[in-house]
Amino acid sequence: MPMEKKKGKMPTLLDFADKRSQPNLGIEEIIAKEVSAKNEKEQMVHNANQSTRTTTESETKVVWYSIIDEAIINNAHLLSYYYDSERNTALLCFYDEDRNTLVYWYDKTDHKPYFIVSEEPTEAEKLIPKDLKGRVVSLERIEKVNPLSMKKEKYTKITVTDPLAVKELRGRFRDSWESTIKYHQNFIYDRRLIPGYKYKVSGKILAPVEIGSTSAKDLRTVFDGESEEVQRFAEELYGLFELPPPIPKMVAIDVEVYSPYANRLPNVATAPYPILSIAIAGTDGRKKVLAISYPHASKSPIKDKFLGEIEVEIFDSEHAMLMEAFRILGDYQVIYSYNGDNFDLPYLRNRARVLGFRPQEVPIREFQDYYTFKRAIHIDLYKVFENKALKTYAFGGNYRENTLDSVAMSIIGVGKVKIEESPGMLGISKLVEYNYRDAEITLALVTRKNFLTWKLLILLSRLTKTGIEELSRSQISNWIRNMLYWEHRKRNFLIPKQEDILKHKKEIKSKAIIKGKKYAGAIVLDPPVGVFFNILVLDFASLYPSIMKVWNLSYETVNPSYECRNLKEIPDVKHVVCMDRKGMTSLMIGTMRDLRVKVYKKKSKDKNLSNEQKEWYNTVQSALKVLLNASYGVFGSDAFALYAPPVAESVTAIGRFTIMSTIKKALALGLRVLYGDTDSMFIWNPEKEALTKLVGEVEKEFSLDLEIDKEFRYVAFSGLKKNYLAVTNSDEVVIKGLLGKKRNQPEFLKSSFSEVIVMLKEIKTPKDFSEIHDKIKDKVKEIYRRLKNMGYTLDELAFNVMLNKDIDGYVKNTPQHVKAALLLKNFDRRLVKGDIISYVKVKNKEGVKPVAMAKLSEVDVDKYLEIARTTFEQILKTINISWEDIEGVARLESFFGK
Known part of the structure; x- marks a missing residue:
């Protein structure tokens, strides 16, 4: 049965496309004129169809x-x-x-x-x-x-x-x-x-709901011997963690907009182009796409109301489509988007105004730095997964780029639908598939693992006293x-001002090794070069938070301005800390650390609990980990309101002292320490008895816990700090510092690097090494030869980089993708923030050319060989292959015609 279209004729995309042939007008001017000319007609249609297309003003309110x-x-x-x-x-x-x-x-x-x-x-x-x-x-x-x-x-x-x-x-x-x-x-x-917590409201009174727990004995055991202040704070936190969060009705949306230019997002402020479709994926099972009729829809028509499980509703009127979308979204309490603050919400809001919506008919409101809904919570997941702390400590650093495709592929194993054309050039079935997939995977990033992302945000809200938006x-x-x-x-x-703290605590007593840092950081030992099997990584459980607890580090206790009876000197840097009273930060961070390590990490693995309980407690320990791992560093950042350099400097100084002392103890016990980084040690083929003794000595002397973090089948060290490749016994590959997966690298490099990684996973024993060694060498030789012989296409060689601001905003320096953009601009391409610039490296003054303007014969092969060398040389070093070997063999084989 053919789909019924919503009536109400609006200008179609064909009207916009026809106007582009006018020689003296740019597309923005054409659209502006078109919108202005159609507004009156649209309002007439709107009024004529009032009963079916909009609510009354009172209903809208x-x-x-x-x-x-x-x-x-x-x-x-x-x-x-x-x-x-x-x-x-x-x-x-x-x-x-x-x-x-x-x-x-x-x-x-x-x-x-x-x-x-x-x-x-x-x-x-x-x-x-x-x-x-x-x-x-x-x-x-x-x-x-x-x-x-x-x-x-x-x-x-x-x-x-x-x-x-x-x-x-x-x-x-x-x-x-x-x-x-x-x-x-x-x-x-x-x-x-406490944001995220449950309340009973009665007039002026906001009373937190008391949560009874039969597990209070956990606290008595863990905090036995601690001060009353610490025990009281632990009880407060325990109450936050034992209350499971609510699961409101949620939905994810994604908006597709027509644009006459490929790889360009339309201007959200003027919203000049029609919205093609709006995808809606809800936790209540709703799977729907609203779309308007447009010229290329018939390329792949939809014969009935559904495309698979997706309900599709097609409108002749863009106005009617937006009204229906707004009505549907009113069913949900939490609405998710991906980059919705920067595009989807402002475009919906401003496009509705262009179409003549009254302010009370538009459910979207603007705050100073974000957009939300008038009667719903809006969470932009781009901001969540971009957050460095969450990315590293909650989501495992599994994705390098923050795009929806990269994040979704890494976390849920499903990415965006790949398309070769802009959305406006797709047939309707392909557009629906493409649009809905974005909404579907956005929602999946929230609902995975029993709503892990949502629960994590609720917990962090409670801990940090910050509203979820x-x-x-x-x-x-x-x-x-x-x-x-x-x-x-x-x-x-x-609450002191930053300058108040700095009057007394500005002095830094250590010298930074890394350029741009203010003080000496963590210790990193020089690693060997080569491949080592059976590596055990020992890790200090929450080293820096533990140091803050044990040493009573807080901005008011380090180098105190008041009389103190019990001063303790910090190793190396000679700062002093007052031990008379518990420091605020020491109390908070120390208590959270103990709850995580001694209570919730254990509960998350307790076989006597249900899977749902274990998942919740795992979320608790993850939320604590996120906060704990950033707790010391903020005090060393001048952007932090309570900036206190001696606090951060003292933490790293004690950390260096602790790990060096531990390494000396390990060596004395006959353990072979190959590498050390911040809070961990890589030990080669260790003896169990020596490990047990080391753990006991560290706990006794430093009041710190050593635990096994990872067991690697082998580790390939390049000889550079923070630069190695390792494979666990379960075939998980850990890559630190290697460049092959760096964002914006050309496709030929990313795919080749991935192939090499797969080869490295095949190594099970030292005997396998020779065969894989030759395979990797042959693969890199093939890359070298193809580059020399111009064997890659321009698309394979292209760097794809987004403009983070308008071209005029690049004043101090001009990155290579901007140089390419300027060349496009000279050929009348209008470029704005958000455009993706595809370029190749060539032999000209600028050193780059847009792919659309370049020829394969212009490519600077030497530059690409240099990039390939930088990418693979670090891996090659670990398996005893030099780049000179690759160059020499490849040239020799080329000479003999191989």
């Missing part, structure tokens, strides 16, 4: 815009929070498990923005200009503990009417504190609210800042 202020809420998880500028108050967003919907609560306590100054109230009042006095609510004398002096001190709290007043007033005083904290975050600190878009230094600020406010500590 109920579904998308009107937020109902709830006074009574049960079983609701706090997901996000905002500052509502219209009401001038804080707004909290909860997920109500009982009603399976989002509910909202406006502040009912009359909480106001404020900041803190040192002046007396009378003196402070004199400094406030007359035109701003009306925005000051009160000046109140308060007492806070200054963590840098550990004394109670008097300050003046200036409460104002709105957040902008803080910004306008703070510069009027000698000093101000807590004046750069965003108001909505300040509200969370003051109310001691903000957390998913910010770096880990912001998470740790929020976590520490929350604890400062709980303890009535003044």
